[in-house]
Amino acid sequence: MSEQSAARAAELDASDELAVCRELFSLDKETVYLDGNSLGALPRHVPDRMRDVMEREWGQLRIRSWDESGWWTAPERTGDRIAPIIGAAAGTTVVGDSTSVNVFKALVAAIRMADPARDEVLVDATTFPTDGYVAESAARMTGKRLVPYTPGDPMGPRTAAVLVNHVDYRTGRLHDLPGITAAAHEAGALAVWDLCHSAGALPVGLEAHEVDFAVGCTYKYLNGGPGSPAFLYVRPDHQSSFDSPLPGWNSHADPFGMTPDFTPGTGAVRGRVGTPDILSMLALESALDVWDGVSIEAVRAKSLALTDFFLEHVTLESVTPAAHAERGSQVSLRCADAGAVMKELIARGVVGDFRQPDILRFGFTPLYVGFADAERAAAVLASVLA
Ligand SMILES: Cc1ncc(COP(=O)(O)O)c(C=O)c1O
Numbered sequence: 461m462s463e464q465s466a467a468r469a470a471e472l473d474a475s476d477e478l479a480v481c482r483e484l485f486s487l488d489k490e491t492v493y494l495d496g497n498s499l500g501a502l503p504r505h506v507p508d509r510m511r512d513v514m515e516r517e518w519g520q521l522r523i524r525s526w527d528e529s530g531w532w533t534a535p536e537r538t539g540d541r542i543a544p545i546i547g548a549a550a551g552t553t554v555v556g557d558s559t560s561v562n563v564f565k566a567l568v569a570a571i572r573m574a575d576p577a578r579d580e581v582l583v584d585a586t587t588f589p590t591d592g593y594v595a596e597s598a599a600r601m602t603g604k605r606l607v608p609y610t611p612g613d614p615m616g617p618r619t620a621a622v623l624v625n626h627v628d629y630r631t632g633r634l635h636d637l638p639g640i641t642a643a644a645h646e647a648g649a650l651a652v653w654d655l656c657h658s659a660g661a662l663p664v665g666l667e668a669h670e671v672d673f674a675v676g677c678t679y680k681y682l683n684g685g686p687g688s689p690a691f692l693y694v695r696p697d698h699q700s701s702f703d704s705p706l707p708g709w710n711s712h713a714d715p716f717g718m719t720p721d722f723t724p725g726t727g728a729v730r731g732r733v734g735t736p737d738i739l740s741m742l743a744l745e746s747a748l749d750v751w752d753g754v755s756i757e758a759v760r761a762k763s764l765a766l767t768d769f770f771l772e773h774v775t776l777e778s779v780t781p782a783a784h785a786e787r788g789s790q791v792s793l794r795c796a797d798a799g800a801v802m803k804e805l806i807a808r809g810v811v812g813d814f815r816q817p818d819i820l821r822f823g824f825t826p827l828y829v830g831f832a833d834a835e836r837a838a839a840v841l842a843s844v845l846a
C-alpha cells in the first residue's frame with residue numbers, strides 16, 4: 461500500500477469526530493479488529509461495573525438487589541437505552557432472551573394479529589439460518605405456508621407477515637426497510653425485521669417507518685458481550701393486542717400475584733418471559749454508556765466513509781453493494797480459498813471472519829475502527845494474496 465494511502469488515512473482519522481470513542485474500548489495496537497459485526501469489543505469501564513454487580517449487588521445485597529439495585533426493571537430500562545439508537549420511543553423495546561427466541565415471539569404474534577384467512581408467511585430467502593428455522597416452525601405451528609421472499613417480490617391478500625433481515629449477514633446488503641414495510645402494509649400484512657446487523661450501525665427509524673415488530677442482538681454493534689440478551693420492539697399501537705406465544709410470569713400484569721390464570725402486563729413487559737439473565741443484561745446496560753452523546757447519523761456517515769475507503773483499497777470482488785443505500789457496515793469479498801486466507805489474515809493481526817463458501821467478511825464498527833485500520837487491513841490482505 462502506498463505512502464499516499466497511509467497519509468490519506470491519517471488525514472481522515474485526524475478529522476474524525478468519533479475517533480475519541482476508540483479510547484473507551486479495550487483494544488490492542490497489534491490487532492485490527494474487524495469482527496465487531498460478530499462480537500463487539502469490550503468497553504473498558506464494564507469490568508469495574510461488573511465487579512460492583514458481583515461483589516456488592518449480588519455478594520452483599522443478594523435478593524434485595526431485585527428491587528434496590530433495579531434488577532427487576534432492567535429489561536425495560538435497558539430497552540429504553542437501545543430505543544433511541546433504533547429510532548424507537550421509550551416503552552417500546554424490551555431486552556431479554558436470544559434473537560432466535562424473540563424472532564419466534566414477534567413472528568407468531570404478527571401471524572396472530574393478521575387476518576386468519578391469510579395463509580402465507582414470507583421469509584427472507586437469504587436469511588441468517590436461525591430466522592429461517594424459527595419461521596418454518598412458527599408457520600407449521602400456526603397452519604401457514606412458508607414462502608421464500610426476495611425484496612421486490614409482490615405481497616398480496618394471502619400474505620400474513622413478512623420476516624426480513626435488515627442487513628444480510630453474508631453479503632452486507634442493506635434491505636429497504638421503509639419500502640418493504642410500506643409494501644407489507646399496503647398488502648394488509650405485518651412486517652417483522654431482524655436488526656442484528658443494523659442496530660448500532662446505522663439509523664433504522666422503526667417508529668418513522670411504522671415497523672410492526674423488530675428484534676436484534678446486542679453483542680455486535682451494541683457491544684453487550686458474548687451472548688448478551690437480545691431486544692424485542694413492538695409498535696406502540698400493537699402493544700395492547702400483542703399476544704406473545706411465550707407468556708411467562710415475567711410478562712404477567714402481577715408477577716408476584718402468582719395466579720394460575722394469565723393476565724398480560726401492559727407495555728414492553730409483555731415481551732418478557734422468565735427470569736432475565738441479569739449479569740449479561742447489566743453488562744449490556746453498562747456497555748451502552750459508550751453511546752452517550754453519540755449520534756447514529758454520525759456513526760453511519762463514518763461507517764460509509766470507512767467501507768468506501770476499504771473498498772477503494774482492495775482488489776477482490778466485493779459482494780457488498782457499492783451503493784450507499786444498499787450497504788450495511790461490513791464489506792464482504794469473494795475470495796478463492798477464503799477460509800485459509802482469513803486464517804492467515806488473523807495470524808497477521810487482521811481479524812475478520814470467513815463465511816461459507818468463499819466470503820471474507822470485514823465488519824467496520826465506527827466507534828472503534830479508524831481509517832488507519834482500514835488501510836492496514838487492505839495492505840495485509842494484499843500481502844497475503846500475493
Ligand atoms: C441476522 C441474525 N439473526 C440472528 C442471529 C443470532 O441469533 P441468536 O443470538 O439467537 O444466536 C444472528 C447472529 O448470530 C444474525 O446475524
Ligand SMILES: Nc1c(O)cccc1C(=O)C[C@H](N)C(=O)O
Pocket residue numbers: 497498499588629630656687
Ligand atoms: N452469535 C455468534 C456466536 O455465538 C458465535 C460466533 C458467531 C456468532 C455470530 O453472531 C455470527 C453472526 N450472527 C454472523 O453474522 O455470522
